[in-house]
Amino acid sequence: MLEYYFPNEAAEPLLWHPVLFAYTLLVSGADLLILAALAYLSGSLRKVIPLMTMLGIGFFAVVLVGPLADLKSPHKAPLIFTHPHLAPTAANPGISLTAFQATAWLIALILSIIFALLTFSYYSHQASLTSVGLRKSLYQAFSLGVTSAEKYGAVEKVAKAVAVLMLPFLTLWGVYPATLFIMQTWNPAWRSWALLPVTYFADTFVVATALFMLVYFLWRYGSLERDVVTPVLKIHAAGSLSVAALTGLQMAMWWTWSPATAEMVEPLIPLMYVVIGLLLLSFFLSLVAIRYPATIPAVSLVAMAGTFTNKWNIIVNAQLISKTGLAFFEPELGGGWLLETAAPIALGVAVFVLLSILFPLEVRESGK
Amino acid sequence: MNEVSRRGFLGAVSALMMLPAVSAAPHTESGKRYAMLIDVDKCFGCMACVVACAAENNVPLGSFRTWIEQLVKPDGTRIFVPKQCNHCEDPPCVPPCPTGATYKTADGLVLVNDELCIGCGACVKSCPYGARYSNPVKGVADKCTFCDHRLAAGLLPACVEACPTGARVFGPLHEDNELSKIVRSRPVQVLKPHTGAEPQIYYISLPDEVNR
Numbered sequence: 001m002l003e004y005y006f007p008n009e010a011a012e013p014l015l016w017h018p019v020l021f022a023y024t025l026l027v028s029g030a031d032l033l034i035l036a037a038l039a040y041l042s043g044s045l046r047k048v049i050p051l052m053t054m055l056g057i058g059f060f061a062v063v064l065v066g067p068l069a070d071l072k073s074p075h076k077a078p079l080i081f082t083h084p085h086l087a088p089t090a091a092n093p094g095i096s097l098t099a100f101q102a103t104a105w106l107i108a109l110i111l112s113i114i115f116a117l118l119t120f121s122y123y124s125h126q127a128s129l130t131s132v133g134l135r136k137s138l139y140q141a142f143s144l145g146v147t148s149a150e151k152y153g154a155v156e157k158v159a160k161a162v163a164v165l166m167l168p169f170l171t172l173w174g175v176y177p178a179t180l181f182i183m184q185t186w187n188p189a190w191r192s193w194a195l196l197p198v199t200y201f202a203d204t205f206v207v208a209t210a211l212f213m214l215v216y217f218l219w220r221y222g223s224l225e226r227d228v229v230t231p232v233l234k235i236h237a238a239g240s241l242s243v244a245a246l247t248g249l250q251m252a253m254w255w256t257w258s259p260a261t262a263e264m265v266e267p268l269i270p271l272m273y274v275v276i277g278l279l280l281l282s283f284f285l286s287l288v289a290i291r292y293p294a295t296i297p298a299v300s301l302v303a304m305a306g307t308f309t310n311k312w313n314i315i316v317n318a319q320l321i322s323k324t325g326l327a328f329f330e331p332e333l334g335g336g337w338l339l340e341t342a343a344p345i346a347l348g349v350a351v352f353v354l355l356s357i358l359f360p361l362e363v364r365e366s367g368k
Numbered sequence: 369m370n371e372v373s374r375r376g377f378l379g380a381v382s383a384l385m386m387l388p389a390v391s392a393a394p395h396t397e398s399g400k401r402y403a404m405l406i407d408v409d410k411c412f413g414c415m416a417c418v419v420a421c422a423a424e425n426n427v428p429l430g431s432f433r434t435w436i437e438q439l440v441k442p443d444g445t446r447i448f449v450p451k452q453c454n455h456c457e458d459p460p461c462v463p464p465c466p467t468g469a470t471y472k473t474a475d476g477l478v479l480v481n482d483e484l485c486i487g488c489g490a491c492v493k494s495c496p497y498g499a500r501y502s503n504p505v506k507g508v509a510d511k512c513t514f515c516d517h518r519l520a521a522g523l524l525p526a527c528v529e530a531c532p533t534g535a536r537v538f539g540p541l542h543e544d545n546e547l548s549k550i551v552r553s554r555p556v557q558v559l560k561p562h563t564g565a566e567p568q569i570y571y572i573s574l575p576d577e578v579n580r
Contacts, residue, residue: 007432007435007498008431008432008435008492008498008499008500008501009498011430011431011501012501012502015489015492015493015502016489016493067488070488070489071486071487071488072486072487072488072489072502072503072504072507072508073485073486073487073507073508074486074487076467076484076485076486076487077486079466079467079484079486080466080467080486083467083468083484084466084467084468085463085465085466085467085468088463090472090474091468091471091472091473092462092463092465092468092470092471092472093458093459093462093463093472094462094463094464095463096463096464096465096466096467096468096490097464098464098466098488098490099466099467102466180464180490184460184463184464184490184493184494185464185490185493185494186460186493186494186495186496186563187493322498323496323497323498
């Protein structure tokens with residue numbers, strides 16, 4: 001029995017605030033870009049590429065704004081880029097996953113922008129012909145000199161190469177927060193959450209597709225195209241089912257490992273049941289929506305509720321388990337946490353709206 | 369001319385890269401491997417070390433560079449276990465630091481360069497012992513430094529000097545001193561050996577129950 005227990009974590013149990021939760025939602029931008037790249041490479045789902053690319057860039061571009069509110073010295077944040085801990089030395093052994101991912105973000109974002117510019121090059125040329133003033137200059141710059149369908153054919157090959165290059169960096173981002181939790185922290189819940197990276201990867205696909213479907217529904221309300229909606233719904237259904245199954249499997253693993261582990265993770269279990277329930281519901285609603293596309297908003301909202309709950313449980317509740325695994329702290333949230341959490345997402349939406357003004361959200365085959 | 373321009377350009381880029389560079393921490397290295405030994409049998413929980421540390425290092429209220437845990441056995445016996453940063457040989461807190469602010473010196477101290485620390489908390493989360501905290505005043509990660517400023521002046525860490533029973537013994541390992549003699553001659557334990565961190569705080573009579 002322990003008494004007079006003065007651990008530092010009691011002073012600040014929630015070191016990483018719910019803003020991290022917004023951050024992990026913004027990571028879904030990486031998954032949208034993965035889907036866009038795969039669609040471009042496979043030649044299927046071409047109609048969804050513009051919307052996915054713009055939505056993906058909008059969210060991924062602001063992803064690092066997410067954790068800024070969690071830094072105690074945010075004015076020193078640029079040091080991650082100017083003084084990154086990327087190579088092990090005697091004084092600084094190991095490599096920082098955070099520094100590595102920050103570099104990967106920069107590379108992935110540049111590649112994503114190049115990918116977008118290449119795929120929209122011929123469109124930009126055509127748009128420049130009918131625009132005036134600043135818009136004309138912008139479109140001329142965005143056209144990259146692609147002024148004919150023949151030239152666009154050649155550009156497509158480069159765009160495919162860029163799409164291939166994007167994939168590893170974006171995939172790393174898809175699993176990043178989970179990898180950090182499991183590899184470079186000593187939180188007992190995170191370290192024993194063996195399925196966290198794969199759950200996280202599937203989970204971000206669920207958010208990405210839910211977000212895509214909601215935006216698509218609002219944009220094309222009344223004229224939804226089945227050949228766009230159906231494949232995305234199938235990906236969404238598979239993702240929802242995967243996260244529900246992986247969550248259940250992780251619970252079973254904890255229970256079979258040891259009574260001490262089962263006792264330690266006890267505070268996480270109720271919300272894990274909620275996650276399984278919501279994502280199974282989202283799975284069934286996806287199947288219904290394939291037949292009745294008007295129900296798409298219900299699919300998106302249920303899925304988002306499920307993934308929000310999942311992220312809250314993973315990030316906030318798991319952090320409240322003490323390093324000894326013996327205590328569960330009470331969350332102490334500052335007054336502005338909701339605004340702080342919503343701000344990065346709002347910024348992502350703003351970037352997307354700006355991009356959607358400049359670029360079309362529907363496919364123009366061969367630049368038409 | 370072209371060569372000169374390229375060199376000039378590279379020079380300018382290098383200069384720009386150097387702009388955000390910050391000076392290294394003021395720690396002076398002695399080439400020794402410092403460690404501490406805590407005899408649990410000698411600690412009676414007076415908290416003199418906790419107070420001395422807080423006063424010496426300006427530790428903010430609610431946070432601790434060193435603290436004492438108390439174990440009450442079923443027979444009512446009380447055991448006091450002082451804890452702090454273990455200045456690990458393979459410190460889990462160093463790799464996650466994105467800017468390299470947390471570093472290990474040649475004499476085995478694990479320190480934080482305040483100028484480089486952005487206060488992300490990665491090191492706080494990665495310490496298995498809960499020995500680190502976010503300093504709300506300085507906006508950086510904070511922890512025990514083995515009072516390196518006192519070591520530089522030839523003094524002992526404040527907690528060691530304040531201990532009335534001599535439960536804490538400090539010094540360089542592998543040298544002819546009290547610490548090395550005890551570590552060589554008596555069975556000693558460390559906290560959470562399963563982490564592989566190789567802590568450099570050695571304990572005598574550490575109860576198994578504490579090691580979670």
